Amino acid sequence: MEKIWFDSWDSLLRVICIAPLAYIAMVFLLRVSGKRTLAKMNAFDFVVTVALGSILASVALNKNIPLANGVAAIIVFIGFQFILTWLAVRVKSVKTVITSRPSLIFYKGNFLQGAMKKERITEEEIYSAARKDGLSTLEEIEMIILETTGDITIIEKISDHKETTFKDVRIER
Template structure:
């Protein structure tokens, strides 16, 4: 308990030097890895993001972790994220392994309660999403889809009745 507030200036100096270097390294690696690394997250992306934050904090605060090891961990995590997304774009079975499928939760005036229950979405969340998108009445909406990122997409009523964007949506009507 003797070093509760302050240990020594060497540790403070290390944090002041290593933290910006680790942060800058992570930003550079994220920029090099491409826009997909920073896009809206599915479950896999979230895990990688949390892991990167944990590594950054560890490198900044744990003097037993050298800067080079922290940067190596950044490279490994970002490399896995890059590899997995690269594979998911090229191999459909791999994509289905690491990402979920969008789910239809509202269809032509009806809440799809079984899908909503499975996805843990409430009626209030559907109404809230409609309001946030400027809809005063659900009759103006054909479909609402829970996307793989957790966002709810709204497809307004369509006069020509072609719905090409519903190709990969899990649809279980009633």
């Protein structure tokens, strides 16, 4: 209990030296790994992001974890994400496992209560999203989709379109 405020100058100096190095290594590795690593997050991306943050904090604060071990762990997690996302683009079953599909939650003036319950989203959240898009009435809206990232996309009334962007949206009524 005596070292609650200050441990030693050595430990403080270690944090001051190691934390920036670990941070620089992580930023470099994230840039090298490509834009997909920093894209809007689905559940899989969120787990990797939390793990990377935990590794960075552990390397910075734990005297028993050398910088090289921390950088190796960061490489493993970024590599794992790279491999899984590479596979997801090429193998449909992998994509199905690591990402969800967008869900239709409002269609032609009707809230799709079953889909809303499944996705745990309220009418108030839908109203809020409509207001953020500058819409004053739901009559202006053709459909509302809950995206795989948790974002809400609002599509205004549709005129005659031959092909739409809604092919992959799961519809549950």
